[in-house]
Amino acid sequence: MEKKSYTVAIDLGSSNVVVLVGAKQENGSLSIEAVASKPVEGVNAGRIDNIEQAGNAIREAIAEVEEKLGVRITEAYAGISGEFVRCARHTDHVFTFDPQNGVNQGDVDALFDRMRNVQAPDDETIMERIPQHYLVDEAEEVRNPVGSFCKRLSSTFNFILCAKTPLQRLDMALRRLGVRSLGVFANALAAPEAVLTSDEKEEGVAVVDIGGGVTDVTVYYRGIPRYIATIPMGAKAINRDIRSQSIPEKHVESLKCKYGSAVAELAPDDKMIRVSGRTAREAKDILLRNLATVIEARATDIVEFVQQEIRESGYAERLAYGIVLTGGSAQLKDIDELFRRVTGMDVRIAAPEINLDEATRELVAGPAYVTAVGILLRGAGLGACNVIEDRSAAASRRPVNPMPPTQPFQPAQPRPYAPTRPVNTTQPKPVEQTQQAPQPEPEAEEMPETPETIATQATGSGKKERNWRNIFKKTLDKINEGFNAADDEEI
Template sequence: MNEYVVGIDIGSSKVCAAAGRLDRNNKIQIIGITSTPCSGLKRGIVVDIDSTADGIIKALEQLERMIDSKIKDIYISISGEICEITSNRGVVAVSAEDREITKNDVDRVLKAAKIISVPSDKEIVGVVPEQFVVDGYDNITDPVGMCGMRLEVDAQIIMCQSTIISNLFKSINKAGFQSKGIVFQPIATALAVMNSEEMKIGTLLLDIGAETTNISVFKDNKLVLNDKLPLGGNTITNDISLCLKLPQSESEKIKIKYGNITDAFDNEDFKIKINANYDSIVEVSNNLLNDIIAARIEEIMYLLKKKLDLHGYLEEISGIVVIGGGISLVKGSIDICREILGKPVRIGIPEYIGAENTMYSSAIGVVKDVISSGKVDFKEEKITKEKKKSDVKSIWNDEDDEDNDEENDEGFFSKIKDFFTDFF
């Protein structure tokens, strides 16, 4: 699996997988995307290795059929709720004689930033550079190609408990795949649904999942706040199940189908017929259902407002981007968020054909992060392919001259094939 970068997002209710690559114009192209149910994780922690592995297998098998290619290596996202972030500075001397900074120097300074005291039960899973400093000049985003004698970096060091990472890798290995790297989920998701202006001026990324609501604030292109609320879409489902005495599965279905807390539907009450346990039909008031949903969403938004105010970012943010299928898909939830927090709110949707759904944000973000950071060099792969073609051509040249016409025909059809391969 060399032509594509595959990113997966393992959540509490589903596994999402995306495959992407660079097209001929050096733009990231998402070729395939899929999702399958999974119940092996709870709040970012593996609670059932077999169930998690099964969800990964099903998602990647579907993705293999979509892209018509075998998948071996994958990149995974790790939830912000289980990570700890600390800041550190790395310093190195530029190694080249002409004092030109290379990618090797950048790799060295990032490794230097990782030299910190790490608790015995934790490990470093990632380094996110905030800014580079060259000979005292700061706010540099990409120092490669610049000249200097001293290279520094201010970086965020991401740590996680070793047992959590170990169980996640075991699930992936049991599924028959190999993890080539970890991407921090809040940053990956921001790459997929936020623009550069939002990352700069101060924006809240609200990821409402099944079990938790993750809070990420970005300002000056940096992640300045990473927090969570222990409430999500399943909380509303549980409320419906308890109040209306319905099975969890039926509660989830009517939440998605009839959930509507807009003002226009306040007076339009009707009865919803539900097939409850033992094949009995139960009638539920639509207004009562939506009162239950609205009450919990309002509580989550007030808790969110309190959390932002506590950290001092309520007045700092200029807008809110909401993702996740837990609450954002309920009609009217965005209006409540806008009313309580007093900020412009929009739903974050990836701008890729066939992937215009908030639940795919993290998987697409993993692909974008891996490709944009240069972890995969597609140019080398292209050179390898060209070398193979030239080797084949040299074999043809050793044949008799009478086969030259067939060689030209083969070359023509080969070019046509390569064109369509690159195009699609």
């Protein structure tokens, strides 16, 4: 059987971590071989705050897909999102080498070289450089300048920047699990790869990925990502508002998903749901209209922030295909209707479907897997990941609670058993003692002082053999003197 080339994607969010494994097919599509999703703690608004908690969640998800495929994962692609990811524009120019014959590829490469020399601030790193457009003689905007006649060729690039500390923490979390990162993508650029058609990218669309801790906004126009932004607010903000209504935290998520609505007007005003209160004896009746009112208030804040970012991009009037919603929180009932009412744009909720094999597409059906699939698609375009096909070792690849390494146990050598008998306090019958030649005592075997040996000596489990003849004699003397018999230890 032909060996498969796997690509591994890790999407570490603020609420869940998703690990996907895919393989390229002959027709160029990507089949989903395994998927695992685990709840995560220690990640706040996309930033790892507790590497142990985040690492445990990643470990569990990786171990699950390893068990399914019988492999050991050693390399992967990852995504990152947070307020620390931003875009910045920079414009530069070059003078063409031969204006009489037009712009050639060497002129374009020279412009790219100048952009590569642009340095990021000390606390940030450049993730990607995306050309926006070219200007010939600062007059005409063209997509491909090769062949155009001009003396001066200029271009504006979008630089995707990320703070160094979150990237270093993500890399550290993976390295501690024995996984090497082959690349880290901005989630805002990865998610559109799984849901947008070429027409949507060309005519203009905004992708809004609503996650647990952050909401990513990406604006496409003329096939190019023009703007990205991250709003530090997501589903957790809605959950906090619901919990403030004296709802136990363990019921908040299920209550929101099962009975909640993002538009209070569409929720029934005569239906109630009973949930247990803060104590075991309390119960609380909640009107579904009131629950929807709480959800709508915070969801409206998110929508208004998204609308503001779209306006900041400068392409608000050019988005022919409106807004595409993705992410786990896009499954909230009536969230698309709320976006329509606030923004006035066309809105659709998208699940992964672009460049995926139809036979395995159902494994990632749903908006919650969009970012992970986007990371997988971008990673597959760069190259496969190294995995070790070893089914016997997959189960023990990464234990959920690994124990610290210890020294192998060295059992101590057994001591000769020396039984002791209780002292007989009654007067024994006189017996004739036979004199025996003294036997030389065997030399005690020298034992190495291992921890086990030292512990045995300290507890006194090995005792000296008693001289019973002397004990009996002393006992008789004490009885004759009128004393009570003493116990063994006093003797």
